Amino acid sequence: MEDVIIIGGGICGCSLLYELSRYKLKVLLLEKENDVACGTSKANSAIVHAGYDPEPDTSMARFNVEGNILIERLCRDLDIMYKKTGSLVVGFGEEDRRSIEKLLEKGNKNRVPDLRIIEGEELFRLEPNLSREASCALYAPSAGIVCPWELASAQAECAVRGGAKVELDCEVRGIKKEGGGFTVTSGRGNYQSRFVVNAAGVDSDTVSRMVEPEFFAITPKSGEYFILDTTESNLVNTVVFPCPSKLGKGVLVAPTVHGNIIVGPDSKDFKRGDYATTAVGLEYVRRNALRSIPSINFRASIRNFSGLRADAGLEDFIVGESREAPGFFNIAAVKSPGLTSSPSIAREIAGQLNRSGLAFEPNPQFQAKRRVKRFRDMNEEERRAAIRENPLYGNIVCRCETVTEGEIIDALERPLPPRSLDALKRRCAPGMGRCQGGFCGSRVLALIARHFNLKPEDVPKDRRGMYIITGETKKGGAP
Numbered sequence: 001m002e003d004v005i006i007i008g009g010g011i012c013g014c015s016l017l018y019e020l021s022r023y024k025l026k027v028l029l030l031e032k033e034n035d036v037a038c039g040t041s042k043a044n045s046a047i048v049h050a051g052y053d054p055e056p057d058t059s060m061a062r063f064n065v066e067g068n069i070l071i072e073r074l075c076r077d078l079d080i081m082y083k084k085t086g087s088l089v090v091g092f093g094e095e096d097r098r099s100i101e102k103l104l105e106k107g108n109k110n111r112v113p114d115l116r117i118i119e120g121e122e123l124f125r126l127e128p129n130l131s132r133e134a135s136c137a138l139y140a141p142s143a144g145i146v147c148p149w150e151l152a153s154a155q156a157e158c159a160v161r162g163g164a165k166v167e168l169d170c171e172v173r174g175i176k177k178e179g180g181g182f183t184v185t186s187g188r189g190n191y192q193s194r195f196v197v198n199a200a201g202v203d204s205d206t207v208s209r210m211v212e213p214e215f216f217a218i219t220p221k222s223g224e225y226f227i228l229d230t231t232e233s234n235l236v237n238t239v240v241f242p243c244p245s246k247l248g249k250g251v252l253v254a255p256t257v258h259g260n261i262i263v264g265p266d267s268k269d270f271k272r273g274d275y276a277t278t279a280v281g282l283e284y285v286r287r288n289a290l291r292s293i294p295s296i297n298f299r300a301s302i303r304n305f306s307g308l309r310a311d312a313g314l315e316d317f318i319v320g321e322s323r324e325a326p327g328f329f330n331i332a333a334v335k336s337p338g339l340t341s342s343p344s345i346a347r348e349i350a351g352q353l354n355r356s357g358l359a360f361e362p363n364p365q366f367q368a369k370r371r372v373k374r375f376r377d378m379n380e381e382e383r384r385a386a387i388r389e390n391p392l393y394g395n396i397v398c399r400c401e402t403v404t405e406g407e408i409i410d411a412l413e414r415p416l417p418p419r420s421l422d423a424l425k426r427r428c429a430p431g432m433g434r435c436q437g438g439f440c441g442s443r444v445l446a447l448i449a450r451h452f453n454l455k456p457e458d459v460p461k462d463r464r465g466m467y468i469i470t471g472e473t474k475k476g477g478a479p
């Protein structure tokens with residue numbers, strides 16, 4: 001019998017797993033895909049929002065502002081890429097100025113620190129490439145950027161080192177309240193637990209309906225993006241938003257922690273599980289981004305992607321215990337700013353579980369911190385030392401991102417080892433650069449296959465079934 005089963009290994013599930021691993025508990029996370037952070041948590045804008053958007057007095061506002069502070073600390077502890085860039089909501093004319101003044105008021109109510117409206121020289125000094133039509137902007141110095149998938153997997157890794165368990169490829173298909181707990185049915189068998197937490201993202205409504213009457217429904221909303229090459233890294237210094245509209249925060253232009261530029265998203269209803277990008281969506285993104293930053297070079301685009309928002313048409317997240325099924329908790333309808341809010345949501349749910357009878361005794365094996373070696377960020381002396389210690393650090397596999405064989409093997413040996421090309425890319429970045437794995441992909445595939453003693457045909461690009469190699473083309477080798 002587990003103490004807590006968490007359904008879903010996105011940023012919310014992984015943050016809760018890490019938070020609960022502080023205590024001596026039996027906690028199990030069940031994830032239907034072959035890796036954590038495979039859903040919305042890998043496909044978003046990666047912004048640590050300041051907190052002026054949510055309506056005051058909502059839990060979303062509280063989670064956002066608290067999460068903004070907690071993420072910075074977490075990233076320091078877990079060695080995750082993070083940068084406090086600040087953000088701008090840019091206005092073009094009087095109507096926008098009025099919206100920006102309202103945002104400032106909301107932000108002040110939400111206790112966002114150091115918010116102010118800037119204009120003229122100060123604005124263009126901060127963002128020299130901003131359209132000269134811009135008349136003012138809301139400046140939020142506490143906003144930042146982060147690597148969202150690393151934030152999720154690092155927390156899961158530490159939790160597993162501290163004694164928590166993660167089952168991948170394990171889709172939850174049913175939940176039954178029985179006696180003092182729950183039986184959770186999955187594709188890999190049944191599990192018993194005292195408490196269950198639903199962190200299933202876009203599918204959180206489906207999971208909730210397994211155990212309680214329907215009280216919310218998710219309509220996934222897709223958002224499409226361009227990623228620009230690192231050659232464009234000087235385009236913007238902060239996260240540049242337009243004024244928000246009914247459709248959301250609008251098309252942003254921002255740096256990424258990996259040195260690229262991200263441009264997007266749009267917003268439209270989409271099918272569950274459909275991550276396709278569309279010509280119409282990308283054209284909308286392109287046109288709107290150019291209004292803020294007219295010199296964007298879209299020819300430097302190296303990748304497009306789309307993510308799905310878990311939109312239930314609500315002003316707030318659904319975070320808390322079910323009224324109909326005590327012991328069952330929802331972290332549901334977590335649209336933006338869910339990434340920013342995740343550590344604060346995790347604390348809230350941990351507190352609620354404790355108040356519902358889950359005893360907290362400190363876990364002496366708790367892994368609060370971790371360090372990873374990134375060859376790309378080392379100076380010459382550090383590089384020489386890393387190669388002396390492990391000669392595989394002298395073998396560059398991904399030339400675009402300067403990733404060595406040593407880092408790849410280290411990632412394959414950590415808890416929750418990546419078993420697909422994209423999972424490995426999310427751990428240590430091979431294939432993330434300009435060539436998108438065109439040069440290093442086959443070597444990375446061979447390294448994964450060799451490490452786990454798999455046939456190359458059994459290493460997928462990303463999710464199960466997305467195979468790159470399907471068989472030999474020439475039996476018997478070259479003539």
Ligand SMILES: Cc1cc2nc3c(=O)[nH]c(=O)nc-3n(C[C@H](O)[C@H](O)[C@H](O)COP(=O)(O)OP(=O)(O)OC[C@H]3O[C@@H](n4cnc5c(N)ncnc54)[C@H](O)[C@@H]3O)c2cc1C
Nearest residue numbers: 008010011012032039040041044047172201223338339340
């Ligand atoms: C376009 C876009 C831009 C965004 N930008 C930002 C931003 O800049 N800043 C910010 O703070 N937030 C942003 N967000 C929001 C943020 O990305 C999400 O709130 C957050 O990632 C949600 O995390 P999650 O863990 O709830 O869901 P997910 O990451 O979707 O995780 C849910 C997990 O549950 C698993 N699952 C589902 N059903 C089952 C089942 N039956 N059994 C087992 N596992 C299951 C899924 O496979 C998935 O891994 C953005 C979202 C989108 C779509």
